[in-house]
Amino acid sequence: MTTVQYRTLDEAHLDRALDHADLAFHEKTTDRLRKQFREMMLRCERVGAYDGESLVGLSVAIPFRMSVPGGELPAAGLTFVSVSPTHRRRGVLTGLLDEAWRRSAANGQPVAVLWASQDAIYGRFGFGTATRAYNLEIDSTRPLALRVTPDDRPLRLIDPERAPGVLAGLHAAHRTERAGRMARDDVWWRTEVLPEEDEHERDYSPPRVVVLGEEAPDSRTGGYAVYRTRREAGGQAVVRLDELEAETPEAAAALWQYLVAVDLTSKVRAPGRPLDDPLLFMAADRDQVRVVAELPAMWLRLVDPAAALAERSWAAPVDVVLEVTDRTLPDNAGRYRLTAGPGQRAVYRPADRAEDPPVDLSLDMRELGSCYLGGAKLCRMVRAGLVTEHTPGAAQRLDDALRTPLLPHAVDSF
Numbered sequence: 001m002t003t004v005q006y007r008t009l010d011e012a013h014l015d016r017a018l019d020h021a022d023l024a025f026h027e028k029t030t031d032r033l034r035k036q037f038r039e040m041m042l043r044c045e046r047v048g049a050y051d052g053e054s055l056v057g058l059s060v061a062i063p064f065r066m067s068v069p070g071g072e073l074p075a076a077g078l079t080f081v082s083v084s085p086t087h088r089r090r091g092v093l094t095g096l097l098d099e100a101w102r103r104s105a106a107n108g109q110p111v112a113v114l115w116a117s118q119d120a121i122y123g124r125f126g127f128g129t130a131t132r133a134y135n136l137e138i139d140s141t142r143p144l145a146l147r148v149t150p151d152d153r154p155l156r157l158i159d160p161e162r163a164p165g166v167l168a169g170l171h172a173a174h175r176t177e178r179a180g181r182m183a184r185d186d187v188w189w190r191t192e193v194l195p196e197e198d199e200h201e202r203d204y205s206p207p208r209v210v211v212l213g214e215e216a217p218d219s220r221t222g223g224y225a226v227y228r229t230r231r232e233a234g235g236q237a238v239v240r241l242d243e244l245e246a247e248t249p250e251a252a253a254a255l256w257q258y259l260v261a262v263d264l265t266s267k268v269r270a271p272g273r274p275l276d277d278p279l280l281f282m283a284a285d286r287d288q289v290r291v292v293a294e295l296p297a298m299w300l301r302l303v304d305p306a307a308a309l310a311e312r313s314w315a316a317p318v319d320v321v322l323e324v325t326d327r328t329l330p331d332n333a334g335r336y337r338l339t340a341g342p343g344q345r346a347v348y349r350p351a352d353r354a355e356d357p358p359v360d361l362s363l364d365m366r367e368l369g370s371c372y373l374g375g376a377k378l379c380r381m382v383r384a385g386l387v388t389e390h391t392p393g394a395a396q397r398l399d400d401a402l403r404t405p406l407l408p409h410a411v412d413s414f
């Protein structure tokens with residue numbers, strides 16, 4: 001019987017780690033990507049699971065700053081989570097995540113986030129689906145019919161090399177409008193948003209970047225879209241939208257109409273859009289703009305719930321006692337009183353005082369993680385039997401307090 005040890009993945013083992021990840025994810029990573037991943041991993045927390053000298057498991061945590069309602073906080077973005085096929089279902093993932101929690105706490109990251117390869121894996125570890133997304137398809141064989149008059153400023157195609165400098169201002173200004181969005185540095189723009197070749201769909205064109213309006217000194221353009229195209233079997237091409245940001249509804253309308261009007265194309269695919277994408281409301285003909293899938297997007301785990309809850313804003317006053325289960329971080333389980341309100345920093349503390357009222361809601365940490373960014377509703381979880389309401393109206397009161405004007409939306413997958 002061997003014992004697996006968890007320790008920082010040595011810099012000298014980066015290539016072994018990438019071979020291991022290729023094995024687990026059935027990939028053959030190109031030399032260009034290997035170089036990029038090595039550089040990325042050097043900036044991250046890296047945990048290796050070692051059986052003797054063999055690397056049998058890996059997890060990497062990217063240090064993010066993530067928007068939450070009313071602000072932002074440090075988050076650990078887990079990726080490259082993988083266990084060798086020879087060591088699966090022996091608790092290695094469990095060991096890797098235990099180590100990840102310790103490191104998140106040490107690094108002052110009250111939440112961990114990830115994109116799951118399979119829906120069934122992470123709920124048991126206290127992760128809940130915190131953002132969901134629509135995949136949209138637009139019929140572009142005809143002009144896009146909209147109920148909003150598009151901004152008539154000129155559109156410019158710019159060189160992707162220059163794009164980070166031109167787009168970053170608008171992206172940064174709009175990022176905190178929705179919870180779940182990451183701050184980007186120049187490296188992230190170049191390697192994750194604008195790489196020459198798309199890592200997952202290699203037959204798409206290089207990125208095209210279209211910008212609305214004149215170039216402003218503060219790089220706050222009226223809006224921009226990043227997209228790629230691919231010729232389909234029948235001869236026509238498809239436009240795949242990667243990102244669209246706009247100052248105003250009119251600016252968004254101009255960019256959507258541009259994408260639909262690209263010649264020799266018959267469809268715009270817009271994966272990963274927010275569930276309240278303004279396009280869904282401004283479209284004059286919803287037969288032309290169709291939701292083809294709704295998917296879980298980013299998962300979130302409250303590692304330090306008190307710190308995380310204190311960092312977000314609240315839409316209404318709330319004072320509830322929660323009975324929380326947390327199988328994988330048992331120190332977070334128990335009875336807690338949450339007191340919060342507009343303009344007030346939330347207090348989340350053990351409900352162990354004589355004056356504390358009885359439990360209002362019983363739930364698992366997974367459900368609290370789903371609700372944290374304002375995306376999921378406790379009332380619906382009560383109806384689904386996932387949350388028990390002991391005090392009538394308590395779930396609605398907590399939902400009212402957690403509510404955000406726009407739904408959370410994660411753009412950067414990792």
Ligand SMILES: CC(=O)SCCNC(=O)CCNC(=O)[C@H](O)C(C)(C)COP(=O)(O)OP(=O)(O)OC[C@H]1O[C@@H](n2cnc3c(N)ncnc32)[C@H](O)[C@@H]1OP(=O)(O)O
Pocket residue numbers: 024025078079080081082083084087088089090091092093094095114115116117118120121124
């Ligand atoms: C954020 C990301 O990087 S997502 C990518 C995740 N990685 C992959 O999909 C790569 C291929 N798969 C793997 O590497 C591994 O199978 C992993 C990482 C998914 C699981 O690793 P393991 O070491 O086998 O998991 P471990 O033994 O700790 O399992 C813990 C629990 O999760 C369950 N579990 C593990 N994987 C799965 C799965 N794919 N589906 C359902 N349940 C699972 C186990 O049954 C176990 O349940 P239990 O606590 O009730 O006994």
